[in-house]
Amino acid sequence: xxxxxxxxxxxxxxxxxxxxxxEVGAGRAIVAMTVRDDMLNGHGTCHGGPIxxxxxxxxxxxxxxxxxxxxAAAASVDFLNPAAFDDRLTATATEKFRRGRTGLYDVxxxxxxxxPIAHFRGRSHTVARSTDAxx
Amino acid sequence: xxxxxxxxxxxxxxxxxxxxxxEVGAGRAIVAMTVRDDMLNGHGTCHGGPIxxxxxxxxxxxxxxxxxxxxAAAASVDFLNPAAFDDRLTATATEKFRRGRTGLYDVxxxxxxxxPIAHFRGRSHTVARSTDAxx
Amino acid sequence: xxxxxxxxxxxxxxxxxxxxxxEVGAGRAIVAMTVRDDMLNGHGTCHGGPIxxxxxxxxxxxxxxxxxxxxAAAASVDFLNPAAFDDRLTATATEKFRRGRTGLYDVxxxxxxxxPIAHFRGRSHTVARSTDAxx
Amino acid sequence: xxxxxxxxxxxxxxxxxxxxxxEVGAGRAIVAMTVRDDMLNGHGTCHGGPIxxxxxxxxxxxxxxxxxxxxAAAASVDFLNPAAFDDRLTATATEKFRRGRTGLYDVxxxxxxxxPIAHFRGRSHTVARSTDAxx
Numbered sequence: 301x302x303x304x305x306x307x308x309x310x311x312x313x314x315x316x317x318x319x320x321x322x323e324v325g326a327g328r329a330i331v332a333m334t335v336r337d338d339m340l341n342g343h344g345t346c347h348g349g350p351i352x353x354x355x356x357x358x359x360x361x362x363x364x365x366x367x368x369x370x371x372a373a374a375a376s377v378d379f380l381n382p383a384a385f386d387d388r389l390t391a392t393a394t395e396k397f398r399r400g401r402t403g404l405y406d407v408x409x410x411x412x413x414x415x416p417i418a419h420f421r422g423r424s425h426t427v428a429r430s431t432d433a434x435x
Numbered sequence: 436x437x438x439x440x441x442x443x444x445x446x447x448x449x450x451x452x453x454x455x456x457x458e459v460g461a462g463r464a465i466v467a468m469t470v471r472d473d474m475l476n477g478h479g480t481c482h483g484g485p486i487x488x489x490x491x492x493x494x495x496x497x498x499x500x501x502x503x504x505x506x507a508a509a510a511s512v513d514f515l516n517p518a519a520f521d522d523r524l525t526a527t528a529t530e531k532f533r534r535g536r537t538g539l540y541d542v543x544x545x546x547x548x549x550x551p552i553a554h555f556r557g558r559s560h561t562v563a564r565s566t567d568a569x570x
Numbered sequence: 571x572x573x574x575x576x577x578x579x580x581x582x583x584x585x586x587x588x589x590x591x592x593e594v595g596a597g598r599a600i601v602a603m604t605v606r607d608d609m610l611n612g613h614g615t616c617h618g619g620p621i622x623x624x625x626x627x628x629x630x631x632x633x634x635x636x637x638x639x640x641x642a643a644a645a646s647v648d649f650l651n652p653a654a655f656d657d658r659l660t661a662t663a664t665e666k667f668r669r670g671r672t673g674l675y676d677v678x679x680x681x682x683x684x685x686p687i688a689h690f691r692g693r694s695h696t697v698a699r700s701t702d703a704x705x
Numbered sequence: 706x707x708x709x710x711x712x713x714x715x716x717x718x719x720x721x722x723x724x725x726x727x728e729v730g731a732g733r734a735i736v737a738m739t740v741r742d743d744m745l746n747g748h749g750t751c752h753g754g755p756i757x758x759x760x761x762x763x764x765x766x767x768x769x770x771x772x773x774x775x776x777a778a779a780a781s782v783d784f785l786n787p788a789a790f791d792d793r794l795t796a797t798a799t800e801k802f803r804r805g806r807t808g809l810y811d812v813x814x815x816x817x818x819x820x821p822i823a824h825f826r827g828r829s830h831t832v833a834r835s836t837d838a839x840x
Contacts, residue, residue, distance in 0.1 A: 307477030313484055316473040338451040342442030348507050349448055349488025356483045372483050374828060376511035376646055378674050380667050397650050397686055404648050404689060416667055419674060421691060423648060423779060509693060511781055513809050513828060515802050532785050532821055539783050539824060551802055554809060556826060558644060577747030583754055586743040608721040612712030618761045618777045619718055623754025642753045646781035
């Protein structure tokens with residue numbers, strides 16, 4: 301297992317939500333989750349929290365794919381369509397920028413019909429400095 | 436129970452995370468959660484997802500405190516300090532702006548030592564238009 | 571001239587910064603600007619304000635390309651590399667989502683060497699409701 | 706002059722917009738600007754760019770008030786009310802968090818009637834490490 305896969309395997313929060321790791325590569329990751337009834341909010345649709353968690357997990361795998369321990373410094377999310385019970389959601393993270401200790405990742409969460417559920421953008425911070433880091 | 440309290444009582448996702456509603460008022464809410472071992476990430480600290488969920492729940496209660504059904508349109512979060520296993524986290528949501536269908540809410544997540552864990556900002560959208568809404 | 575081009579032609583703020591419209595299409599726009607000495611900050615690099623203005627202008631043209639009057643509701647920007655005096659900056663806006671009155675646009679600002687200067691994300695709100703708008 | 710005041714005095718971009726520094730203190734700043742006709746957009750209201758610039762300038766002064774050279778890493782802005790020609794806008798920046806090289810600042814832009822125009826949140830990065838910085 302790569303360091304990112306080991307990190308994912310040890311991610312109890314992702315396991316609690318039933319998140320599966322489908323793909324991982326240098327600076328990218330795809331994860332998926334099915335909306336359970338304990339993920340619904342008081343309006344009967346999927347709470348923003350599990351949707352954020354799914355996107356954040358894809359982001360975490362992608363930004364740790366290079367090796368050094370990297371954490372989320374900040375993230376933003378735009379909710380575009382509601383997700384419903386039993387929807388299968390996929391989150392695809394793509395690295396947009398990386399230099400020194402800072403990285404920028406875009407994550408798109410979609411449902412099985414290909415409709416966008418949320419667009420997420422995460423800023424990462426590498427805690428253990430890599431040898432070529434300059435910031 | 437007020438509409439916001441009813442909505443919270445029906446929030447299965449908040450219940451799954453053990454989130455408690457401590458206070459609710461017009462445009463504001465305080466909720467709390469204790470970090471469980473199934474909320475930890477692969478680095479052994481609290482995953483960003485449950486922290487976001489806690490803040491998002493405070494935001495949801497606050498923005499639904501006025502009555503009409505209101506959902507999150509967008510949110511951003513800055514992670515400031517890690518949260519550890521068994522930390523008691525409190526999220527305090529405050530309304531900063533509301534006009535027509537749009538609202539802006541700031542949420543501060545802190546631990547028991549009073550240290551800031553995250554600052555969250557949420558933009559709400561009222562789905563069921565209130566009678567005086569103009570946008 | 572299309573409505574978006576007319577809007578750009580009437581944009582005194584863009585003119586003041588010397589912003590040129592290079593391309594416009596349905597949901598997309600490319601604009602450019604050269605960093606002048608009156609755009610530098612106290613550290614001697616380009617102030618974040620003109621970089622934001624450039625991205626915001628591309629966003630405005632793109633989100634008004636469909637006709638109805640549309641304004642920025644919110645925006646975020648990540649500054650990735652500094653821009654220097656006399657740098658030629660290009661901002662490319664792409665529509666990521668649009669439904670009813672809401673749109674989401676990503677804008678990438680680059681210099682002539684192709685290095686990313688900033689990633690911008692804007693959320694638009696259509697003021698004059700289009701006939702098929704439902705939110 | 707303090708280092709932040711010196712930085713502001715050398716800020717050609719702020720000068721170009723007629724931004725005045727009203728107050729500066731440890732981690733805080735107040736600046737003001739009057740909306741000119743060359744700040745209007747194609748819809749006849751103040752362009753988001755100068756509003757962002759005003760908020761960003763307050764942020765820059767506040768985050769440089771501690772001495773070491775500090776730059777904006779990221780910022781987000783929510784536009785709440787339009788600003789019109791000749792409106793006098795004030796931006797008040799407050800430090801919310803600072804540790805090591807990272808800071809978080811909230812800026813509120815208001816008009817003379819006390820109406821909120823925009824809420825801005827900036828994340829700063831200290832380039833020249835201060836002696837007690839640990840991240």
